Amino acid sequence: MKRLVPLFGLFLLRTALADPTVLAARDLGWEVRFDAPPTAKVEERSTPNAYRYAGTAGKFNLSLFIEPPQCEGGATNNEQLQCFAGRLEKVPGLVRQSIRVNRLPNAVQLSYLTYGQTGETAVKIMHTHVLFADKGKWGDLHGSIVKPDTAEIAMLLALGDNFSFTD
Numbered sequence: 305m306k307r308l309v310p311l312f313g314l315f316l317l318r319t320a321l322a323d324p325t326v327l328a329a330r331d332l333g334w335e336v337r338f339d340a341p342p343t344a345k346v347e348e349r350s351t352p353n354a355y356r357y358a359g360t361a362g363k364f365n366l367s368l369f370i371e372p373p374q375c376e377g378g379a380t381n382n383e384q385l386q387c388f389a390g391r392l393e394k395v396p397g398l399v400r401q402s403i404r405v406n407r408l409p410n411a412v413q414l415s416y417l418t419y420g421q422t423g424e425t426a427v428k429i430m431h432t433h434v435l436f437a438d439k440g441k442w443g444d445l446h447g448s449i450v451k452p453d454t455a456e457i458a459m460l461l462a463l464g465d466n467f468s469f470t471d
Contacts, residue, residue, distance in 0.1 A: 322459055324466070329355030329370050334471045338434070338445060338463055340366055363450045364460075370443045379437045381412045388414060388435060388444075396420075397429075406464065411436035411443075413464040430457055434464045438471050 322339040329335070331350040343359025343366050350356075354371040373379050375387030385405070392398065395418060402417035415432040430452045434445040447463045449456045 336469045338467045365448045367446045379440045384435045384442045385412045
């Protein structure tokens, strides 16, 4: 029973940090739903061919891209993952052994850890991408947290738990 109390506390904290979120790419006719902390919009652009959103909430950063495929091949979740994984190897400060892939019902979630520099100090940054594809477009829902604690990592990894999209 003692083990259940910390896990339950982590669950409550995780759910308390995340709210149902809907981003609508109206020009594309897409709607993306997920749970995340509320963010202050930094940028939002929508065209008939692409959509971009960027928001922030303290240490948490969120972005959503919906665009034509960035690599040759088809527009499937697996092809997007292969393309992304090829570019991921070039990310500065990547901790390769931290890379994790989780297959979701309609997407693929890719998570990893990087270290960046702030002056002389190395700073840990946790990332997760929910990659999805449909109708010739690729989507990338990206969340990151600078200097995350355990509860923030759990919240970030849960970004794909209630993820869905319509187009």
